[in-house]
Amino acid sequence: MNQSDFLKVVLPFKDKVFRLAKRLLVSTEEAEDATQELLFKLWRSKEKIADYKNVEAFAMTMTKNYCYDRLKSKQASNLTLIHSNYKEKDTSLDKKMEYQDSVNQVHQLIEKLPEQQKIIIQLRDIEEYDFEEICKMVDMKPTAVRVALSRARKTIREELIKKHNYGVS
Amino acid sequence: MELANIEKLVEKYLNAATTLQEETTLKNYFTEGSVAPHLQEYAYMFNYFATAKDETYTKTIQLEPKKSKTRNFKWLSVAASVMLLFSVFIGKQEYERHQAKKQFEQISKGLRLLSSNLKKGQKAVTSLYTYEDTVKKILK
Numbered sequence: 001m002n003q004s005d006f007l008k009v010v011l012p013f014k015d016k017v018f019r020l021a022k023r024l025l026v027s028t029e030e031a032e033d034a035t036q037e038l039l040f041k042l043w044r045s046k047e048k049i050a051d052y053k054n055v056e057a058f059a060m061t062m063t064k065n066y067c068y069d070r071l072k073s074k075q076a077s078n079l080t081l082i083h084s085n086y087k088e089k090d091t092s093l094d095k096k097m098e099y100q101d102s103v104n105q106v107h108q109l110i111e112k113l114p115e116q117q118k119i120i121i122q123l124r125d126i127e128e129y130d131f132e133e134i135c136k137m138v139d140m141k142p143t144a145v146r147v148a149l150s151r152a153r154k155t156i157r158e159e160l161i162k163k164h165n166y167g168v169s
Numbered sequence: 170m171e172l173a174n175i176e177k178l179v180e181k182y183l184n185a186a187t188t189l190q191e192e193t194t195l196k197n198y199f200t201e202g203s204v205a206p207h208l209q210e211y212a213y214m215f216n217y218f219a220t221a222k223d224e225t226y227t228k229t230i231q232l233e234p235k236k237s238k239t240r241n242f243k244w245l246s247v248a249a250s251v252m253l254l255f256s257v258f259i260g261k262q263e264y265e266r267h268q269a270k271k272q273f274e275q276i277s278k279g280l281r282l283l284s285s286n287l288k289k290g291q292k293a294v295t296s297l298y299t300y301e302d303t304v305k306k307i308l309k
Contacts (some may be wrong), residue, residue, distance in 0.1 A: 018226035
């Protein structure tokens with residue numbers, strides 16, 4: 001497998017890797033480093049990759065594990081990730097500010113979810129993987145994935161409703 | 170799609186029982202505007218999901234970084250050990266030279282002492298000769 005073959009395999013999902021890393025590590029720089037590191041790791045084990053049927057799922061699992069490790073080492077060294085450089089890309093300017101605010105709120109709500117739910121909602125609602133793939137990636141049983149996903153969705157919705165009721169009254 | 174249907178799907182969605190296809194239907198409904206007010210929060214969610222998917226990794230992918238770095242370190246250690254050997258060698262030479270100089274000084278000091286004492290003896294002997302000479306002169 002040469003470089004161009006490798007890139008052909010990797011390019012379709014590099015953004016997904018990046019987004020998952022960002023979801024877990026919060027900061028863009030960290031996520032970029034993680035993505036780079038992962039692609040490099042994949043490149044080194046390129047001989048093995050050729051045998052894998054689903055490189056993408058394998059890469060996502062690797063991303064998840066790598067980010068967990070990063071987070072652990074962060075906690076060990078007493079560094080907390082503070083989300084400060086978060087900018088959401090504007091969808092369209094004619095949308096009302098308040099509307100945009102609420103959409104951005106979702107980001108913060110997801111951030112508050114437990115890590116496992118974060119990953120699952122990222123994989124399902126944003127990247128739109130089917131359940132079978134998600135189970136492989138996170139190494140969980142289908143029912144557990146469904147429970148986590150349902151919990152995450154409900155939490156987000158309830159928090160959103162709460163926020164808006166505060167706004168009104 | 171009519172509202173009743175959407176409501177049913179939303180319920181399923183919350184229980185994580187929807188298929189990907191059904192979720193796409195929901196996504197389309199909620200991102201296209203004109204959302205029923207009691208379902209507004211879903212519009213926020215789905216809009217966020219849609220925008221979150223736009224984010225991309227823009228940096229170029231490097232496949233051979235860091236290798237040179239480790240190699241540098243390897244050569245650095247080689248250079249360091251060579252330097253260490255060299256400096257030990259030079260240091261030893263210098264030390265030996267210093268030692269030799271010290272020895273030389275000691276020996277020459279001893280020899281000087283010896284020679285000065287010999288000179289004293291010689292003087293005494295010469296004075297003895299002159300004494301003998303004068304005695305002979307007087308006796309004649």
